[in-house]
Amino acid sequence: MIRLVGTLVSLLMLAWCGSADEGFVANEASCAELGFVIDALQCSTCERLEQALHGREMVDAFVGKCNLCCMENENKDGDAVYHTAVLEVHTQIATHRFPEIGNFLKDRARKFISSGKLKVKNKWNHHPELVLRDKNGAKASTVNVQSWKSEQLEEFLNNKVG
Incomplete structure (x- = not known):
């Protein structure tokens, strides 16, 4: 096999x-x-x-x-492509169904939230995805992150949002 x-x-x-x-x-x-x-x-x-x-x-x-x-x-110049990101996820089930996203929310999200790069939006029965917004607040892209490791999500936010 x-x-x-x-x-x-x-x-x-x-x-x-x-x-x-x-x-x-x-x-x-x-x-x-x-x-x-x-x-x-x-x-x-x-x-x-x-x-x-x-x-x-x-x-x-x-x-x-x-x-x-x-x-x-x-993105070799290091400039952020998106102004902000919104992590849309059903936060109550994230720790069970998506443990890496749960770990990110518990251990790593706070620094991005406090810097204004990230907002977390609790959406009932919703798979984790990042909604990326431009400087005018308009939705620029959506990325499915349900299978991402918490380190990958952190790396993405560091490199692409700011």
Whole structure:
């Protein structure tokens, strides 16, 4: 079973990536075609992907394209892209259904809330997502964060909101 999954992963990467020499241009459409959400992909995720897929066919091409799509490469000057973020989540169930989000709310959210970067909005029966707002307060983007680790959420807020 494990061997079958490994083979499937290799075939998917081959289909998605093609040759590493194709002259891939990272933009929202080309990254989405590979399954990457350019506004949410963190380069640390690409590093973990490389570790998890180590030794598989086409890993270098796939991870290379991941690195081209990730947010640190997109935003090299360090300027924040969004003015504020709203974490919309059902806070009462977050600790049970989404323990990493619960940990973030308990241990890390306070510094972002006090700085004005983040607001937490309790939404009944709602999966965790970040609503990113521009300097006028208009909704600019929404990112599903239900499977993110608390460290990833903190990294994203540090790099993309301010």
